[in-house]
Amino acid sequence: MANPLNSKELSAQIQAGLAPLNRRAFLKAGLGVAVAASSALTLGCSSEVAVDPALKALSASQQALFQRMMHVLLPTQGTTLASVDSVPVLANINHLFAGLDAKVLGDLEGATMLFEHGSLLLGGHFSRFTRLDDPDALAYIESWQNGNSLQRGIVTTLKKMIYASYWRDEKTWAPVDYDGPVSDRWGLPSLGNSPLPAE
């Protein structure tokens, strides 16, 4: 593969991809999803992570991106928190994607591609995100967090998806003293429908 930094074509494609983002026209968030896309951009063949075919809503490149990102965002080893590898983060993200409509999914694809390749152009790194080592990946995420409003939007979206997918698992609750559902545990009776008011 040609050195992407020398590839005027790729750089133009990424800029073309970013242009609509800069006009904010493409941004759509929920759990905060941001987005845009140059359909010409593809993630290519970088993934060294095993692809789980059961996660149908995520492309191979998205699986690679989220895998990498979740380990950078949630370095649980050596903490009292639930190990990130004990939680089905990727499966939960897949579930989230499966519930999104086609337009948002298309937008998300653009966002993940831009994040993956943005380091080539914007982050001062000569590699796509999934190939950065831990300190560089962390620095890259932080640079987007402090970047322009669109970078902030995209990185916040991706972070939120990963955090939500980690914390929604019950294993993560006890270490932070979170009680989770309580009504059944406390044996609370339902009060049912309220009686008709006498008027």
Next chain:
Amino acid sequence: MSIMTESVQLKVTTARDIQQASLSLTADVVVVGSGAGGAVMAYEMAKAGKKVIVLEAGPYVPSSQFNEKFPDMLELLYADHGNQATSGGDLLVLQGTCIGGSTVVNGCVAFRVPDFILADWQRDFGLTNLTVEALAPYFDKVEKNLAIHENQEHEINQNSRKLRDGAKALGWSVKPLRRNIRDCALTGHCLSGCKTDRKQSMLVTYLPWASHLGAEIYADTRVTKIHVKDGAATGVSAEVTDPKSGRKVADVTVNAKVVVAAAGAIQTPLLFLNSSIANSSGQIGRNFACHPSTMVVAEFDQDIHTWRGAMLGVYVDEFEHPSKGGFVLEGGGAGPVEIGMSTEPGTGSVYLDFMSRAKNYASCVTLIHDHNVGQVRLEDGRKVIDYSIADSDFPAMKAALKAAARIYFAAGAKRVFLPTVDRRVVESADQIDAVVDGVVNEPFAFRMVSYHPQGTMRMGSDKSKAVVNPWGETHDVNRLFVADASLFPTSLLVNPQESVYAMSHYIADHILKDKAAYFA
């Protein structure tokens, strides 16, 4: 309260119950949407002996299915599975989409429209009929029907106590919130729906009451068009969709003498735009306001467990009047996930360190009296919500953050985390102004959520500037009413549900007073 002891059942027809490919129904009144406005309207009409049909786009989810896991309930009960956002992407707009609408998932806080807001409406929109005195009986009635009461001391959790302590230390006014709840079980799970039916949402009050009095309620049924003939509404078309498969099950038409739109401030204008009706003013979908809300998080030495106890306890009203700032702060608890998402604590191990101290955080919600600068519109048949913080509202956003930070430091906080997308942490009271003033008004500055969309079907006496007249009927189309949060010509500043109930009741009374005209 004197009550009938008879237990009332909520009967709902769902997609699974419908066998025919098309249904043709008739009613005196068809109500679009079963949330705050729709449920009250349905009950008042059914009580007056009218044949009522309620069509609700969302599913029927009995409270036994609420599991107190917020991500699950976002997917099940909320519009777009909790992903409804503005076109800019930096504001999440939460709404309930289920039988009972947003009232099922709301935080139970109840306020009357502030007097100074009504005064604005009278002066600026010709709503001289909406006086404090004229509306009082309607508020009185819904307060009685929904057990609205001031929080008792046991309903004020550690989280709210911190807010109260700080406000008191500064000499600022702070009061218990009022809520529509019976015998609150203090689970803190309001936004996931009340599993044990203590919250007096429409799901357990006005809808079963309406159903008991004969109203027919359809779930999974999205109204797509309002029909108009000779200048008057004649009914609606709708589609019934299986919520599991997303497959269309049936077409429904309802012929009715009166049509009431109560689909909420996002969907009501879209329904009108899709029907190409009642828009001679050009105001449909415009004037969107939403109380953009942020959560300020403060760290204390002691355990707070902000998620324990009643979700919302007290509020600081010191700055409520626009002349004093135009914002309120509500002591609102949240789960650790929501706390972690409401600020930017840092990345990687810094984030985990922040989360490991989740039990030490107190949190409050800021609400501002925002201007009606947004718009809800259709683009290629898809909904678009345009909204960003107006420059004129930005000072109120910042003032609210400063006040919250001051309160928390006065209560002994170690540091305060601002609800910004980049990391902004205030380490001491003397840093507050500098840190907050560093935030500039641009997209993705704040982490914002709106729980209160409003204003897109403006009420007013001047038909060139408003869609709906002072009694809720559209200026352009007879027998077509709006009875939801889209009516409010300005944002309320305070939580809107009680005002929607009261306005819907007021409009219902108006319709019933003129029975001869509407039901002939």
